[in-house]
Amino acid sequence: xxxxxxEERQKRDGLxxxxxxxxxxxEMIEGGFPFPSVVLLSGSAGxxxxxxxxxxxxxxxxxxxxxxFFTTLSEPTQWxxxxxxxxxxxNKDYFGDQIRYMDxxxxxxxxxxxxxxxxxxxxxxxxxxQRIVIDPITVVGGMLKGDYRLFLFDLFNRLKNWxxxxxxxxxxxxxxxxxxxxxxxxxxxxxxxxxxEAGARRKYLEVLKMRGTNHQTGKQSIDITRSEGxxxxxxxx
Amino acid sequence: MNAKDEKQMLDILGAxxxxxxxxxxxxxxxxxxxxxxxxxxxxxxxxxRGLPGIFISVDRPHQYMVHLLSMHQIKAEHLIFIDAxxxxxxxxxxxxxxxxxxxxxxxxxxxxxxxxxxxxGCNGQSLNLGNGGFAIIDNLSxxxxxxxxxxxxxxxxxxxxxxxxxxxMIVPLMMDSEKSGLxxxxxxxxxxxxxxxxxxxxxxxxxxxxxxxxxxxxKG
Numbered sequence: 001x002x003x004x005x006x007e008e009r010q011k012r013d014g015l016x017x018x019x020x021x022x023x024x025x026x027e028m029i030e031g032g033f034p035f036p037s038v039v040l041l042s043g044s045a046g047x048x049x050x051x052x053x054x055x056x057x058x059x060x061x062x063x064x065x066x067x068x069f070f071t072t073l074s075e076p077t078q079w080x081x082x083x084x085x086x087x088x089x090x091n092k093d094y095f096g097d098q099i100r101y102m103d104x105x106x107x108x109x110x111x112x113x114x115x116x117x118x119x120x121x122x123x124x125x126x127x128x129x130q131r132i133v134i135d136p137i138t139v140v141g142g143m144l145k146g147d148y149r150l151f152l153f154d155l156f157n158r159l160k161n162w163x164x165x166x167x168x169x170x171x172x173x174x175x176x177x178x179x180x181x182x183x184x185x186x187x188x189x190x191x192x193x194x195x196x197e198a199g200a201r202r203k204y205l206e207v208l209k210m211r212g213t214n215h216q217t218g219k220q221s222i223d224i225t226r227s228e229g230x231x232x233x234x235x236x237x
Numbered sequence: 238m239n240a241k242d243e244k245q246m247l248d249i250l251g252a253x254x255x256x257x258x259x260x261x262x263x264x265x266x267x268x269x270x271x272x273x274x275x276x277x278x279x280x281x282x283x284x285x286r287g288l289p290g291i292f293i294s295v296d297r298p299h300q301y302m303v304h305l306l307s308m309h310q311i312k313a314e315h316l317i318f319i320d321a322x323x324x325x326x327x328x329x330x331x332x333x334x335x336x337x338x339x340x341x342x343x344x345x346x347x348x349x350x351x352x353x354x355x356x357x358g359c360n361g362q363s364l365n366l367g368n369g370g371f372a373i374i375d376n377l378s379x380x381x382x383x384x385x386x387x388x389x390x391x392x393x394x395x396x397x398x399x400x401x402x403x404x405x406m407i408v409p410l411m412m413d414s415e416k417s418g419l420x421x422x423x424x425x426x427x428x429x430x431x432x433x434x435x436x437x438x439x440x441x442x443x444x445x446x447x448x449x450x451x452x453x454x455x456k457g
Contacts, residue, residue, distance in 0.1 A: 018269070122308070125308035128273055128276070161297040161328060
């Protein structure tokens with residue numbers, strides 16, 4: 001085989017990808033998130049960030065992958081799971097086994113950046129997840145003792161070296177696109193947003209950045225359904 | 238490691254012993270499960286069987302595997318790490334291990350030489366390979382990020398030859414046949430045995446107990 005043909009074959013072999021399980025999204029990003037990578041999911045309150053994360057972890061669990069959900073200071077795990085259980089795609093058998101969680105809220109009150117990093121790595125080494133969620137990452141900056149940017153650099157670098165694809169959520173104010181300090185350190189950015197049109201608030205999703213991926217651009221309508229969670233509507237028609 | 242991992246690890250060891258597998262063995266594993274299967278192999282070969290081994294880090298710094306071994310209480314006193322990626326990783330994670338560094342993943346032609354130095358004790362701590370041993374690369378496909386296909390192919394031939402001449406070594410080569418098809422086929426042609434993990438790791442299949450290690454004769 002010639003060198004050129006070899007290179008072509010190698011390129012076809014391509015990156016390993018993890019399907020998100022979000023109907024319509026995987027088609028926009030060449031089949032899923034690159035593995036390993038860190039992807040920022042940014043949006044204001046009520047845009048479906050946590051629902052997105054849960055679907056992502058459940059999709060992995062369905063494929064025999066391990067998931068780890070770090071909650072920070074958004075809502076206690078107890079309440080998150082209670083509301084999440086209303087979705088049909090949630091298989092309760094996954095939780096506590098194939099999807100594990102760790103509440104970082106209390107640790108963030110007491111630990112410095114390095115201690116928090118160590119605590120998170122201990123959990124990752126124990127669980128060995130392919131999929132990790134940190135929901136939300138943005139509150140960490142306000143509470144952490146130490147350099148937030150350095151913490152993000154070290155954290156994201158290590159998450160990839162642990163061989164996982166991590167979804168971090170970023171809370172933004174209405175009209176704001178993404179938290180700038182997080183955006184520099186991630187491999188992908190997905191925006192979920194609300195827009196008022198003809199007296200109704202509609203939801204949209206946009207892939208702003210996805211390294212190593214020829215992704216679709218532009219805002220796509222989304223819906224949140226009880227059966228599937230977030231659905232990219234354009235893909236249905 | 239969970240009960241399922243332990244069972245699979247014992248299945249592999251059983252297959253090694255029952256069938257007397259030595260030399261290069263190709264493992265077809267989903268790319269997302271390399272870490273888990275590496276850990277299973279290290280637990281089996283290093284702790285359970287007490288074999289000395291070499292672990293070559295190409296994909297990520299060796300500190301991560303050291304951390305995993307420690308977290309999962311896997312003893313690996315006779316394990317030596319050769320790290321070809323740390324110097325490019327901007328990672329300051331600390332780990333306590335016997336480790337040698339090579340310049341980087343671009344210089345894979347130097348890897349067999351670095352291994353030989355360790356095997357012959359040039360670094361003050363030689364590996365006693367009298368009763369066999371093993372060598373694992375984490376992972377072979379990652380070499381293609383930094384080297385041409387032909388270089389990796391040549392390296393693979395030298396690598397297997399070096400280990401073959403060093404004694405009765407087990408050389409598990411882990412790859413995802415779906416993601417690295419060409420390299421997989423090339424490596425497969427150099428191996429005596431193929432072990433496919435694809436089906437075993439999936440929970441979508443029926444009862445796990447019904448699945449078996451699919452062991453094929455690789456050459457020919």
